[in-house]
Amino acid sequence: MFDWLQHFADWLIYSVFGLTHGSKVGDALNFFVFDTIKIFILLGLVTFLMGIVNSYFPIDRVRNFLTKRKWYGLDYFLASFFGTITPFCSCSSVPLFIGFVKGGIPLGVTLAFLISSPLVDAVSVAMFIGMFGWKTTIVYVVSGIVLSMIAGYILGKMNLEHLLTDWVKKILENKQIADEEFEAEKKTFFQRLPEIGKEALGIVKGVSLYILIGIAIGGLMHGFIPTGFFEEYISKENPFAVPIAVILGVPMYSNAAGVLPVMQVLVQKGIPLGTAIAFSMAVVGLSIPEGLLLKKVMTTKMLFIFFGVVTACIIISGYLFNLIL
Amino acid sequence: MKKQVKVLGPGCAKCKTTYNNVLEAVKQLGIEADVTKIEDIEEMMKYNVLTTPVLMVDDVIKIKGRVADINEIKTLLTA
Numbered sequence: 001m002f003d004w005l006q007h008f009a010d011w012l013i014y015s016v017f018g019l020t021h022g023s024k025v026g027d028a029l030n031f032f033v034f035d036t037i038k039i040f041i042l043l044g045l046v047t048f049l050m051g052i053v054n055s056y057f058p059i060d061r062v063r064n065f066l067t068k069r070k071w072y073g074l075d076y077f078l079a080s081f082f083g084t085i086t087p088f089c090s091c092s093s094v095p096l097f098i099g100f101v102k103g104g105i106p107l108g109v110t111l112a113f114l115i116s117s118p119l120v121d122a123v124s125v126a127m128f129i130g131m132f133g134w135k136t137t138i139v140y141v142v143s144g145i146v147l148s149m150i151a152g153y154i155l156g157k158m159n160l161e162h163l164l165t166d167w168v169k170k171i172l173e174n175k176q177i178a179d180e181e182f183e184a185e186k187k188t189f190f191q192r193l194p195e196i197g198k199e200a201l202g203i204v205k206g207v208s209l210y211i212l213i214g215i216a217i218g219g220l221m222h223g224f225i226p227t228g229f230f231e232e233y234i235s236k237e238n239p240f241a242v243p244i245a246v247i248l249g250v251p252m253y254s255n256a257a258g259v260l261p262v263m264q265v266l267v268q269k270g271i272p273l274g275t276a277i278a279f280s281m282a283v284v285g286l287s288i289p290e291g292l293l294l295k296k297v298m299t300t301k302m303l304f305i306f307f308g309v310v311t312a313c314i315i316i317s318g319y320l321f322n323l324i325l
Numbered sequence: 326m327k328k329q330v331k332v333l334g335p336g337c338a339k340c341k342t343t344y345n346n347v348l349e350a351v352k353q354l355g356i357e358a359d360v361t362k363i364e365d366i367e368e369m370m371k372y373n374v375l376t377t378p379v380l381m382v383d384d385v386i387k388i389k390g391r392v393a394d395i396n397e398i399k400t401l402l403t404a
Contacts, residue, residue, distance in 0.1 A: 059390070094366050099373065099374070
């Protein structure tokens, strides 16, 4: 699919700039040009496609959909699934949390949404396709959804309602099933397109700096770290590699755009793919800033339980990835 | 009549951009408007919002979950 682009990068770096094929600088630059263009093309495509879906299923509609009837457990799947197509800004997590539980959506289902939304989104999907190919992307998306469902289900079963902060408990006492009908915008597909395009452009713009930095670091490492360098230290056989990688990743705050280009190179240099994915999930899915925001609705104890359960699920999936990939 | 403009958001980059865009739009139009920024989440929840930033004109939610650009806000304010 991207052969033409590799030819272009080869031509630009080796013919136009006259750098030697196989030289460190030449290879690093070639990698940078190829990856940057490829990622921006994919990112534009995926954010635009998800923008179309999201235009027809905005978050308000998702909430109404989930509150309208009893789902008998299927709601965990629906919440996790819709979490992936909804663009998510971490500063929306609190209003979203309140809005969901106030509307009568069970706590576990709300948390499933909250886990899956940053974990799998347009940016991470585009980055995964570009960096690791289709097969790994599908594994990532499916496991991201399954992981959110399971973690949400476990948290739901733990009955943590009493560990919410007081003002949230008060809101819950007065909760009402949202009966306001969501008024769908009556717009034709073509009337929606400009807005969707603008949204997609905004998302791409927002992460472009991270991508450039991520790919630049990746390009340097690509050119200068010998292949197989990490195999000595982090191998599939080392049982502690996954938990250590995940626990290191949890407090870090970045998005898929910054992390994955570096991960791709680390994998080429010998870090097992499953370990790298688990690390990325930990970085993207959980972070200290998100924890601080959630402190507004959760007591410290509940926050630790929430982070603990999700971290455990990511570690387990890391081991599973290493088995199947 | 003076327009009442409210920007709801817990202080993230997008919310700040929206707020600054509102100020700029008001300035460019040369109209009088009360622009308030609501950063307190408990206060924010009274308006039943799910995603931030939210832009309200005269207590009606006009835009939610995204940054509105200056021209868009100008249209909303003159409507």
